[in-house]
Amino acid sequence: MATYFTSTTGNDNNSGNQSFPFLTIARGLQSVVTGDTLYIRGGAYSEEINNQTQVVASGTSWSNPVTISSFSTEIVTLNGGGRLNLNGYGSTIAQYIIFNGLILDGQTTGDTGVFFGGPLVHHIRLQNSEVRNYFHQGIQGYDNTNIELINVKSHHNGIDRLKHGLYMAVQNLLIDGCEFYSNSGYGIQLYHQSGTNLELNGGIVRNTRVYNNLGDGGVTINNTSNFLFCNNLVYNNVGEGVGVCYNGVNSVRIFNNTFYGNGGNAINICAGVPGTSIQNNIIYNNSGAINDVSGLSFQNKNLINQNPFFVNQSSLDFHLTATSQAVNAGATLIEVTTDFDGTTRPQGSGYDIGAYEFVIFIPSLSITCDDSLPWTLISSGVFINNSLLKTVNFSIKPARWICFRAISEVNGNPWASCAELSVLVNGVSLLPKSSWTIWCFDSQEVGSGNLASRCIDEDINTFWHTQFITGTPGYPHNLVIDLGRPYPLNGFTYLPRQDGGINGTVARYEFYISDYFIPSGRVMQLSMMQPFLAM
Numbered sequence: 001m002a003t004y005f006t007s008t009t010g011n012d013n014n015s016g017n018q019s020f021p022f023l024t025i026a027r028g029l030q031s032v033v034t035g036d037t038l039y040i041r042g043g044a045y046s047e048e049i050n051n052q053t054q055v056v057a058s059g060t061s062w063s064n065p066v067t068i069s070s071f072s073t074e075i076v077t078l079n080g081g082g083r084l085n086l087n088g089y090g091s092t093i094a095q096y097i098i099f100n101g102l103i104l105d106g107q108t109t110g111d112t113g114v115f116f117g118g119p120l121v122h123h124i125r126l127q128n129s130e131v132r133n134y135f136h137q138g139i140q141g142y143d144n145t146n147i148e149l150i151n152v153k154s155h156h157n158g159i160d161r162l163k164h165g166l167y168m169a170v171q172n173l174l175i176d177g178c179e180f181y182s183n184s185g186y187g188i189q190l191y192h193q194s195g196t197n198l199e200l201n202g203g204i205v206r207n208t209r210v211y212n213n214l215g216d217g218g219v220t221i222n223n224t225s226n227f228l229f230c231n232n233l234v235y236n237n238v239g240e241g242v243g244v245c246y247n248g249v250n251s252v253r254i255f256n257n258t259f260y261g262n263g264g265n266a267i268n269i270c271a272g273v274p275g276t277s278i279q280n281n282i283i284y285n286n287s288g289a290i291n292d293v294s295g296l297s298f299q300n301k302n303l304i305n306q307n308p309f310f311v312n313q314s315s316l317d318f319h320l321t322a323t324s325q326a327v328n329a330g331a332t333l334i335e336v337t338t339d340f341d342g343t344t345r346p347q348g349s350g351y352d353i354g355a356y357e358f359v360i361f362i363p364s365l366s367i368t369c370d371d372s373l374p375w376t377l378i379s380s381g382v383f384i385n386n387s388l389l390k391t392v393n394f395s396i397k398p399a400r401w402i403c404f405r406a407i408s409e410v411n412g413n414p415w416a417s418c419a420e421l422s423v424l425v426n427g428v429s430l431l432p433k434s435s436w437t438i439w440c441f442d443s444q445e446v447g448s449g450n451l452a453s454r455c456i457d458e459d460i461n462t463f464w465h466t467q468f469i470t471g472t473p474g475y476p477h478n479l480v481i482d483l484g485r486p487y488p489l490n491g492f493t494y495l496p497r498q499d500g501g502i503n504g505t506v507a508r509y510e511f512y513i514s515d516y517f518i519p520s521g522r523v524m525q526l527s528m529m530q531p532f533l534a535m
């Protein structure tokens with residue numbers, strides 16, 4: 001169970017430990033045996049991982065795997081056409097290998113980004129990774145079993161309609177929490193022309209976004225007798241949403257998906273395909289709805305071409321609002337136990353239709369870093385996922401202390417970050433902030449200089465980030481600020497980090513105020529009280 005390191009500042013004659021890392025991934029792979037981990041430090045590597053030209057060690061089980069991973073949250077890119085190739089058509093076995101946190105960038109010249117081929121390649125997990133800008137297919141795999149793609153983005157791959165974000169025929173395929181977008185063909189093509197007819201049996205695609213693909217559609221499902229496609233968001237593809245057509249395909253379950261803005265039919269079922277079950281789907285604003293040429297599908301509790309009252313369809317937020325007729329209107333489907341966000345189904349009196357379950361959000365009144373102030377919740381909501389300034393207005397509230405409470409991150413990661421937090425007086429940002437103090441916070445990353453104070457230093461290029469190097473405390477994250485004296489606040493602004501990174505960008509937030517000054521009976525640590533005792 002050894003751990004090795006590779007770094008762009010390393011040396012292949014080193015021992016490969018954290019202090020003396022290797023220079024190349026290739027050298028790291030030479031040392032790794034069953035049970036070992038190779039950490040790749042941040043940076044760009046003009047290399048590939050290829051079991052036809054290198055020895056890539058295998059594990060023996062998911063609890064004794066080989067792991068090849070970026071280190072912490074560092075960004076690792078294999079560029080220059082570098083790819084991940086595990087070919088098991090010959091005699092080379094590849095099993096129980098975890099690839100984590102890798103960006104594979106074809107830079108428009110690479111052939112196929114990821115290839116898993118042949119029956120000797122199985123139990124491979126690719127996670128938290130990105131495959132982009134390949135000339136041919138993004139991710140490809142045939143004739144193998146138990147491939148898992150978890151939180152993988154595959155985008156801008158291919159040069160024509162036969163090149164796809166993913167092109168696979170794999171038994172027990174799991175695609176969970178992924179994104180396939182802006183590929184030249186399908187986002188997801190599940191098909192094998194020369195393989196066995198039912199090669200894809202037992203597969204699942206769930207909690208996945210498929211959008212803006214330029215070919216014949218978002219998804220096509222073939223070669224399978226038992227496939228589950230659930231909790232997915234399929235939108236704005238040039239062609240169809242999902243097609244079910246070829247090579248003996250039958251008994252596909254299309255459950256609890258949201259189809260929006262696709263240029264063809266949301267769902268196409270070809271002639272002779274038996275046993276398709278289409279339930280609990282929202283189908284809205286596509287060129288067509290369900291086109292079942294077979295006439296054999298079972299259709300139940302779909303909300304078709306009726307306004308589902310999304311939270312904000314123009315910004316592609318397909319969460320439901322309280323008045324949506326999709327709420328509690330679905331069938332109970334035992335295969336679908338959670339929603340796109342991981343929320344347990346059902347909430348309320350029954351299953352909702354679409355990829356999201358409507359949740360009545362009850363904010364917690366506990367402030368982790370200071371539970372003792374009499375806080376008042378003023379505002380809560382979900383910010384749009386981009387780096388633009390967010391402004392929240394409310395009626396005038398006098399307050400001296402504010403608490404910005406982050407509840408979730410845009411990608412579901414445990415961190416929070418903030419370039420600048422400001423409050424509004426008469427709708428204008430209160431400046432300067434020189435009299436403000438960070439009163440308390442639950443986490444900051446000292447190692448990278450992303451202190452809590454960076455959130456109020458009037459510099460948009462600096463930002464607060466919660467701990468990520470030696471630990472990753474989870475949500476909620478609290479930032480309590482003393483404005484120095486009470487002001488008649490009528491809003492606040494949140495500016496996400498402006499460096500192009502997205503980690504920690506806040507999605508759901510709560511904003512609290514307190515206008516009390518050390519009420520009786522309050523228990524505070526002396527260090528926290530010091531600024532006030534001095535007044």
Ligand SMILES: [Ca+2]
Pocket residue numbers: 327328346347348349350351352357358
């Ligand atoms: Ca419900």
Ligand SMILES: [Ca+2]
Pocket residue numbers: 418419420454455456457458459460461462463464
């Ligand atoms: Ca700042």
